[in-house]
Amino acid sequence: MRSDEFLSVADFERRAQAVLPRCVFGYVNGGTEDCLTLAANRAAFADVQFRPRGLVGVAARTQAVRLWGRDYAHPFGIAPMGVTAMCRHRCEADLARAAAAAGIPFVLSGLSTQPMEQLRDVAPGFWYQGYIPGDRDVIAQLLQRLRDCAVEVLVVTIDTPIGANRENNQRNGFTIPFRFSSRLLWDGICHPRWSLDVFARTLLADRQIPRFCNVTADTRGYAITEEPQGGFRQGRDRLDWSHLAWMREAWPGRIVLKGVAHPQDAERAVQLGLDGVIVSNHGGRQLDGAQAALAALPQVVAAVPAGYPVMVDGGFRRGSDILKAMALGAAMVFLGRPMLYGAAVAGQEGVARVIDILGAEVDRNLALLGCPDVNDLDEAFIIRS
Ligand SMILES: Cc1cc2nc3c(=O)[nH]c(=O)nc-3n(C[C@H](O)[C@H](O)[C@H](O)COP(=O)(O)O)c2cc1C
Numbered sequence: 001m002r003s004d005e006f007l008s009v010a011d012f013e014r015r016a017q018a019v020l021p022r023c024v025f026g027y028v029n030g031g032t033e034d035c036l037t038l039a040a041n042r043a044a045f046a047d048v049q050f051r052p053r054g055l056v057g058v059a060a061r062t063q064a065v066r067l068w069g070r071d072y073a074h075p076f077g078i079a080p081m082g083v084t085a086m087c088r089h090r091c092e093a094d095l096a097r098a099a100a101a102a103g104i105p106f107v108l109s110g111l112s113t114q115p116m117e118q119l120r121d122v123a124p125g126f127w128y129q130g131y132i133p134g135d136r137d138v139i140a141q142l143l144q145r146l147r148d149c150a151v152e153v154l155v156v157t158i159d160t161p162i163g164a165n166r167e168n169n170q171r172n173g174f175t176i177p178f179r180f181s182s183r184l185l186w187d188g189i190c191h192p193r194w195s196l197d198v199f200a201r202t203l204l205a206d207r208q209i210p211r212f213c214n215v216t217a218d219t220r221g222y223a224i225t226e227e228p229q230g231g232f233r234q235g236r237d238r239l240d241w242s243h244l245a246w247m248r249e250a251w252p253g254r255i256v257l258k259g260v261a262h263p264q265d266a267e268r269a270v271q272l273g274l275d276g277v278i279v280s281n282h283g284g285r286q287l288d289g290a291q292a293a294l295a296a297l298p299q300v301v302a303a304v305p306a307g308y309p310v311m312v313d314g315g316f317r318r319g320s321d322i323l324k325a326m327a328l329g330a331a332m333v334f335l336g337r338p339m340l341y342g343a344a345v346a347g348q349e350g351v352a353r354v355i356d357i358l359g360a361e362v363d364r365n366l367a368l369l370g371c372p373d374v375n376d377l378d379e380a381f382i383i384r385s
Contacts, residue, residue, distance in 0.1 A: 003353045006345075009317045009338040012354060016087075016341035021187035021194055023172035024086045028340055030168040031284035037292070038284030041315030044292035048324045049383050053370030061372040063362045067309060067331060068153075068254060068275065073103030074359050075374050076322050078351075079283075079313045079334035080129035080155065080258075082111025083176060083224065085210040087344040089201040090114060094343045096123035098351035102359075107155055107334070113210035115219060116149050127153035129258065131160060131215065134238025136246060141217035143251050152253045155278065156244065159259025161237040164286045178224045241268065248273050256311070259286070261296050263303035266310070276309035276331070283314050283336050294325060298384075301329035319361025323369065327377040 006012055017025050031038030065075045078099050084091035092114045099106030100123040107127040108116060119126060128151045132139055146154060169175065173183040188195045202210060213221035215234070222228040247255060257269050258278040266277050279297050281290040293314030301310050312325050313334035322333045335358070342354035362374065371377055 003346075003349070003356075006350075006353055006357070008357060009341070009354060012338065012341040012345055012350065016344040019191065019193055020087060020344055021184070021191045023169070023174040023184060023187050024194070026168045026172045027083070027166075027174050028087065028337055028344075030166060031288065032164045032166050032286065033288035035284060036288050037281050037290045038288075038315075040292035041281070041284055041294070042317070044294035044315070045318075045321050045324060047385050048294065048328070049385065050320075050323075050369055051381055051383055052368060053381075056370040056372065058367040058370060058372045061363055061366050063359065063366065063374040065332065065375065067105075071103075072105060072332070074355070074362065075326055075330075076316070076333045076335060076358060076362075077105035078107060078339045079280075079336035080107040080109035080157070081336050081340055082109040083113075084109075084340060084343065085113045085198075085202065085224070087198070087340055088347055089198050089205065091340075091343050091347075092119060093122055094348040095339060095351055096126050098339075098342075098348045098355060099123065100125060102352065102355045104355065105153075105332070105334075107153075108214065110215050111212055112214045113212060113224065116145075116151070116214050117219075120149050120151075124150065125152075127151070127155055127256075128214075129155040129157055131234075131236055132156055132239055132243065132247075133216075133235040134240065134243055135235055136243070138216055138234070139243065139247060140250060143247070145217045145219075146251075146253075153256060153275075154247075154251060154253055155256045155258045156247075157258045157282075158239075158265075159261070159280065159282050159286045161239065164282075165288075166285065176224065177227050180225075241272070244269075244274065245272055256309075260300060261290060263299045266300045266303045270304050270308060276311060277304075278334065279310060279312040279330075280314055280334075294321075294328070297325060297328050297330060319358050319363070320365050322358065322362055323365055323374070323377060324382060326374055327379060327382045329378075 092112050096106050096119050107129045110130045173181045209223045211221045211223050254275040256276040259280050260277040279300050297312050309331040311332040312330045316335050325333050342350035
């Protein structure tokens with residue numbers, strides 16, 4: 001990869017579309033039903049405009065942020081994404097290493113296929129995102145595994161009690177559990193680089209079909225082609241606030257709720273003593289018609305005490321997008337697909353380039369905005385229409 005060929009996240013998206021089989025790109029890129037929320041996430045940025053200040057002196061700029069006493073080099077991180085093994089052999093290690101090298105948070109999805117204990121050895125400091133089942137025994141064992149792995153931040157996704165209606169996956173013949181079909185075979189033949197670099201390498205190097213080995217305390221997990229005992233979603237639809245209250249007692253680390261859209265859910269997180277929330281609609285991949293993430297952010301920020309960490313994801317593609325969220329009170333912005341496009345195109349180097357591009361855009365726009373410290377951004381720098 002000649003990294004200077006890629007000037008923006010959009011360049012990576014175009015290249016990822018070319019290298020990935022249609023069904024895999026569709027899985028990453030797609031939304032649900034009519035993709036209203038997917039589109040709304042992007043459109044919301046046009047409703048927030050900057051009001052730059054001049055003559056401030058912007059020669060020395062910083063975009064470092066601090067969260068729970070930890071310093072991060074940029075105000076953005078990598079959102080949890082499941083089944084990334086479809087995009088790149090050992091993709092999670094590429095994402096985790098690139099994040100650790102750049103000093104940004106990486107959230108490991110529970111639906112990942114490299115054991116968290118291995119990732120801790122190559123890139124410690126990742127956060128873990130769980131699809132937590134409504135079963136205290138299973139949760140207790142998972143928490144013990146996370147403690148043993150020195151995970152400090154547990155992200156609980158609350159917008160996925162059941163699977164969503166992703167018609168594009170059905171049309172492309174893409175299912176989880178993964179099933180081979182003639183359509184998929186043809187897709188692979190049309191993408192020989194992917195068939196060699198991802199499919200063949202995974203089977204040859206790992207000598208097995210990737211396994212979901214981080215869902216629970218069971219380190220063996222189950223193959224991505226298997227329907228596990230108790231069903232793929234393992235009773236997630238039983239999870240409710242009582243489980244979170246119990247987890248707060250049982251888990252001494254940070255707990256963050258991901259998928260918060262309603263201010264009252266954020267209020268409840270504060271009351272329960274949880275450590276933060278991520279305003280998110282799962283990148284438009286769950287409830288179609290849900291409000292855009294950027295549009296939902298101000299109400300959530302207003303519902304919690306000043307300084308309580310409200311993070312956000314969904315549709316962020318530019319440094320300027322990130323600055324708009326920071327001006328609206330976000331403590332951190334997460335990006336999903338852009339990071340996966342980087343990994344699909346060029347592994348760790350591709351993710352590093354995406355991070356560099358976004359970091360450079362944040363830096364340049366801080367100067368043009370007349371706000372040399374990202375932590376000083378507030379509503380005075382924007383207008384909402
Ligand atoms: C391929 C893919 C897989 C995802 N898997 C998960 C997951 O396992 N857990 C989760 O909480 N969110 C998951 N998400 C949602 C992301 O964490 C995040 O909310 C979303 O991607 C943000 O939108 P963006 O892709 O526009 O940046 C996934 C998103 C994508 C694109």
